[in-house]
Amino acid sequence: MENYIVAMLVFSGLYGLMALGLNVVWGMAGMINLGLVGFFAVGAYTSALLTKLAGVPIWLGVIAGALAAATAGVAMALTTAKLRGDYLAIVTLGFSEVVRIAASNEIWLTNGTDGVSGIPGPWRGLVTPEAFNLIFLALVAIVVAIVVFLLQRVRHAPYGRVLRAIRDDDQVAAVAGKTVIRFKVEAFALGCGVIGLSGALYGHYTSYIAPDGFVPLITIYIVLALTAGGTGNNYGAVFGSLLVVFFMESTRFITEVVPGLQPVQVAALREMLIGGSLILILRLRPTGLLPERSPQITLAEEKAT
Amino acid sequence: MLTEIAQLVLNGLMAGTILAVPAIGFTAIYAVLRFPNFSIASQVTIGAFAGYVANVYFGLPAPVAVAFAFLVSGISGVICDEVVLRPMRPTGPLATAITAVALTIVLENVVRFWFGNDLRGYDLPVLRDWRFGELRVSPQQVENLVIAVIAMACLFAFLAFSRMGKAMRAVADNPTLASIKGIDAITIGRLVSFVGMGLAGLGGMLLGLDTSIDPLTGFRVILTVFAAAVVGGLGSIPGAVVGALTIGVAEELSLLVLDPAYRSAIGFVAILLVLTLRPRGILGERAF
Numbered sequence: 001m002e003n004y005i006v007a008m009l010v011f012s013g014l015y016g017l018m019a020l021g022l023n024v025v026w027g028m029a030g031m032i033n034l035g036l037v038g039f040f041a042v043g044a045y046t047s048a049l050l051t052k053l054a055g056v057p058i059w060l061g062v063i064a065g066a067l068a069a070a071t072a073g074v075a076m077a078l079t080t081a082k083l084r085g086d087y088l089a090i091v092t093l094g095f096s097e098v099v100r101i102a103a104s105n106e107i108w109l110t111n112g113t114d115g116v117s118g119i120p121g122p123w124r125g126l127v128t129p130e131a132f133n134l135i136f137l138a139l140v141a142i143v144v145a146i147v148v149f150l151l152q153r154v155r156h157a158p159y160g161r162v163l164r165a166i167r168d169d170d171q172v173a174a175v176a177g178k179t180v181i182r183f184k185v186e187a188f189a190l191g192c193g194v195i196g197l198s199g200a201l202y203g204h205y206t207s208y209i210a211p212d213g214f215v216p217l218i219t220i221y222i223v224l225a226l227t228a229g230g231t232g233n234n235y236g237a238v239f240g241s242l243l244v245v246f247f248m249e250s251t252r253f254i255t256e257v258v259p260g261l262q263p264v265q266v267a268a269l270r271e272m273l274i275g276g277s278l279i280l281i282l283r284l285r286p287t288g289l290l291p292e293r294s295p296q297i298t299l300a301e302e303k304a305t
Numbered sequence: 306m307l308t309e310i311a312q313l314v315l316n317g318l319m320a321g322t323i324l325a326v327p328a329i330g331f332t333a334i335y336a337v338l339r340f341p342n343f344s345i346a347s348q349v350t351i352g353a354f355a356g357y358v359a360n361v362y363f364g365l366p367a368p369v370a371v372a373f374a375f376l377v378s379g380i381s382g383v384i385c386d387e388v389v390l391r392p393m394r395p396t397g398p399l400a401t402a403i404t405a406v407a408l409t410i411v412l413e414n415v416v417r418f419w420f421g422n423d424l425r426g427y428d429l430p431v432l433r434d435w436r437f438g439e440l441r442v443s444p445q446q447v448e449n450l451v452i453a454v455i456a457m458a459c460l461f462a463f464l465a466f467s468r469m470g471k472a473m474r475a476v477a478d479n480p481t482l483a484s485i486k487g488i489d490a491i492t493i494g495r496l497v498s499f500v501g502m503g504l505a506g507l508g509g510m511l512l513g514l515d516t517s518i519d520p521l522t523g524f525r526v527i528l529t530v531f532a533a534a535v536v537g538g539l540g541s542i543p544g545a546v547v548g549a550l551t552i553g554v555a556e557e558l559s560l561l562v563l564d565p566a567y568r569s570a571i572g573f574v575a576i577l578l579v580l581t582l583r584p585r586g587i588l589g590e591r592a593f
Contacts, residue, residue: 094573275410
């Protein structure tokens with residue numbers, strides 16, 4: 001049971017990282033990204049293959065995974081930067097599907113649908129599985145804390161203010177002399193990099209990745225986590241991810257409440273609940289449980305009084 | 306080689322004609338309601354399964370069952386729009402699009418709850434392929450083609466000649482002007498949801514007639530449907546037809562150089578190419 005709880009906390013942390021990444025792209029800069037899971041997969045595969053096949057140290061693999069996802073994000077943002085948001089939704093959704101198709105079919109590299117197994121993890125094999133779980137939880141917690149700290153800095157910096165200005169009205173930002181496209185591409189790259197970081201860690205934690213693990217439903221989990229937590233709020237992203245993982249895991253016990261269901265029906269019910277709660281939150285509390293509050297600037301004269 | 310190409314182009318044109326049906330639905334909804342309604346994926350699936358119920362449980366022949374698919378998807382589309390999507394529209398197209406994705410997850414799982422994940426096939430007579438010289442066509446494909454063409458002809462006649470159809474085009478063209486002329490935007494919204502989602506369901510059944518269906522039928526084609534709509538010009542109905550034929554042929558011709566698994570990536574590449582070179586699509590964004 002302890003192991004189960006630790007594993008769930010690790011997943012909350014990984015989802016939290018993805019939600020933080022989405023928060024940069026969607027919450028701060030106002031660009032939609034329905035292809036999260038594609039960037040997650042790019043990070044996971046890059047780090048897994050580098051460490052397993054090329055013998056690169058894990059920390060370097062994780063950084064490479066984040067960079068690869070960020071690069072994919074730059075390519076995506078540059079192609080779609082001048083287009084309206086709804087096109088970006090379609091293109092990013094398509095991107096994640098293409099990543100999954102490529103991962104399933106480039107067997108020479110990714111081992112196809114069988115997936116990559118035996119991905120090294122920090123101190124795996126040297127310590128008991130319980131200890132490995134705890135070490136990884138500590139690791140993920142530290143990474144989440146660092147990312148939250150850095151993103152809070154970005155949010156409060158003039159840079160974050162420009163991003164919010166672009167989100168609220170990019171024409172006004174452009175009139176104020178900001179190169180909107182540059183900011184959008186950078187924000188997209190930063191967000192996708194954080195998502196790739198999460199993917200890389202995921203591979204090293206589970207030691208196995210396969211295309212089946214990168215389905216669009218994961219994107220929905222993350223959108224739900226960020227929306228529930230509070231779009232635009234970094235703490236909300238982490239809090240929302242905890243909630244979503246807790247919620248998803250508690251729906252596992254649905255079979256005990258409603259007896260006589262087939263496993264596929266239980267799975268269907270759980271997904272219905274996920275989709276349904278996203279609809280309800282968007283409708284009833286679109287700002288989330290921890291709504292974004294724009295950083296207040298104390299002006300000099302106010303300080304004086 | 307030449308026959309092979311001719312066969313692929315023929316297959317592509319037939320696949321494209323069927324693809325055009327849900328693509329028209331998507332683009333028509335976009336033209337009037339101004340947001341990408343991702344829930345069309347689930348209505349494609351619902352239509353495919355409604356047709357399946359009519360065909361296998363009630364023993365109706367395929368051409369009758371497609372009408373049933375149209376009705377069920379259309380009605381379900383209107384209800385979902387009323388209950389879930391319309392209240393979201395004032396908050397902006399992106400929030401509505403995300404809601405539509407969530408709606409897709411819910412509806413897809415409603416289908417999965419009742420029918421499970423198994424692949425299902427329609428109850429169809431087994432017929433020998435027709436041969437024209439070196440080219441082969443199956444009678445089922447021709448039947449699908451005829452149904453698709455009839456559905457599109459009805460739609461074009463509806464838009465061109467009926468009062469409601471003209472009102473729909475007016476709202477798509479200029480919502481403010483249309484409302485000044487006394488056209489009720491909400492009624493038109495319901496109408497376009499019914500027709501658009503109905504076409505999606507009909508298209509879903511036509512796609513399923515060729516192969517088999519499962520709860521992911523709609524999701525699997527959705528990228529191709531978007532691609533058809535975007536390539537032709539998002540919001541343009543003739544554009545959706547042109548786009549669907551282009552994508553259909555391009556997907557088939559890609560088989561000459563690419564692994565068949567990458568077929569569905571063609572749509573993505575086509576979207577990127579068109580958005581880079583001609584962002585408004587082949588025919589631009591005029592509705593009709």
